[in-house]
Amino acid sequence: MQKQPIYPFAALVGQENMKLALKANLVNPSIGGVLIRGEKGTAKSTAVRALAELLPEQEVVTGCAYGCNPHDPKTMCQDCLTRLEKGEKLEADTRRVRVVELPVGATEDRLLGTLDLETALKEGQTRFQPGILAAANRQLLYVDEVNLLDDHLVDALLDAAAMGVNTVEREAMSVSHPARFTLVGTMNPEEGELRPQLTDRFGLCVQVRGLTDPNSRQKVIKLRLLYEKDPYEFSRSYEAEGEALTKELARARDLLPKVEYSQAIIDRVVAISLALEVDGHRGDLTMLKTAVTLAALEQRNQVELKDVDQAALLALPHRLRRRPLAEMEFDIADRLKRV
Structure with missing residues (x-):
């Protein structure tokens, strides 16, 4: 079954600061991500998910769980670095940077990954099951309702964002892997505020509100109904604008x-x-x-x-x-x- 296309970024109405902050992070990830605050129904999540069509392509080491950059030993995982030091040529694939989403209610193991203690004790080998932070390395990590995250998950995100590394420790075993990502969070302040330590980790912060211009609000309604009627045709109608925006971001990079x-x-x-x-x-x-x-x-x-x-x-x-x-x-x- 064909996957339903996402709502196009080019079809978003208004919210210029939000769109500008997101585009700036696509051009320059070192800005440090963006926190989008706003009431319900202001296209926060829609805008972030729509970034998927605008993200650039990147080279990754073939088969690497962390998508390491084959040309940058300083940011490689230990396995890729060891292979490189042995003189092995690292094969590479090209893929588009992805939006990796942290689901609401995710567990600590789902975020960080897990160590199989039983296998380690029986076979003497450390077996690691990568989590969301592994998938998010060199990607865009999206956290919806970021203000509702459990404190222990916030602490884990803070550590990874600060160090660019995720470390999982169980008993006497420890595994570390690169976890460098662009953090994008959305939240409704009415549901509670965000811990100051995590707020400061976002490079940019924008406030979004419902549009007050009658023509703009009408346009939102009409476009959304057109999308719901035929998402495939609607997306095709914005392909040219989406391609133009992708080229604009590439030129800026x-x-x-x-x-x-x-x-x-x-x-x-x-x-x-x-x-x-x-x-x-x-x-x-x-x-x-x-x-x-x-x-x-x-x-x-x-x-x-x-x-x-x-x-x-x-x-x-x-x-x-x-x-x-x-x-x-x-x-x-x-x-x-x-x-």
């Missing part, structure tokens, strides 16, 4: 290493962080990386001040001091005018 910024740009980044009383330096770095990415998306090789201001809207809302997230309103634009 190619241009990204060539984008330059001046001292004035750094001055603006620091001035904004100080004026808004942003804690730490992670926000500064993320703001600059995002500004560089925004310039690449517009096919410019020079960052402009407007890029920094736009980046601040995406990189700083969840980092402002003395502002409870439950009351967070994205009014940074008004404050930037006074910087």
Whole structure:
């Protein structure tokens, strides 16, 4: 049976900041992912799942459970590295980067993977069953209702996001594997807030609300009904726009290493962080990386001040001091005018 096509990213109406934050992470994963906050029915999950058609292709070691990069020994799993050190040529396949989803209610073993103690004791061999973090290596890891995750799963995500490695320990046995991923989370603040430690791990944060323009709301209804009537035909009608968007992102990725910024740009980044009383330096770095990415998306090789201001809207809302997230309103634009 043919799998029903996902709702096209190009067919999403409005929510420009959300779409921009997602596209920026596809171009530059080092930004650190995005947290999407908003009420029910605002296309949060639809937008993330629609990224699957826009993700680039990547080379992976054939048969590797972690999809290691065959050209980067520094990020390889131990098995691939050992084979390489023995002089073995690593065969490679090409596949599209995937959206790996952490299901609601997933167990710790499902997330981290499991060690087979019985086999280890009987045969003296360590047998590891990889989990979601293994599948998510070099991929996009999507967590819906991220604010409802159990604390022990949050801790595991924090450790993996910080170290880029997942370590599973049982009794006297231990297995580690690479777990570098772009983290994307969606949540409804009405159902509870997210732990500050995990909130800070998201590079960008956007707030989405229901559209207030009557024409836009009508368009949402009409497009959704067309999709439900015939998802295959609807998806085909957006193929050209989807291909154009994919090429746009590919051009931005190619241009990204060539984008330059001046001292004035750094001055603006620091001035904004100080004026808004942003804690730490992670926000500064993320703001600059995002500004560089925004310039690449517009096919410019020079960052402009407007890029920094736009980046601040995406990189700083969840980092402002003395502002409870439950009351967070994205009014940074008004404050930037006074910087």
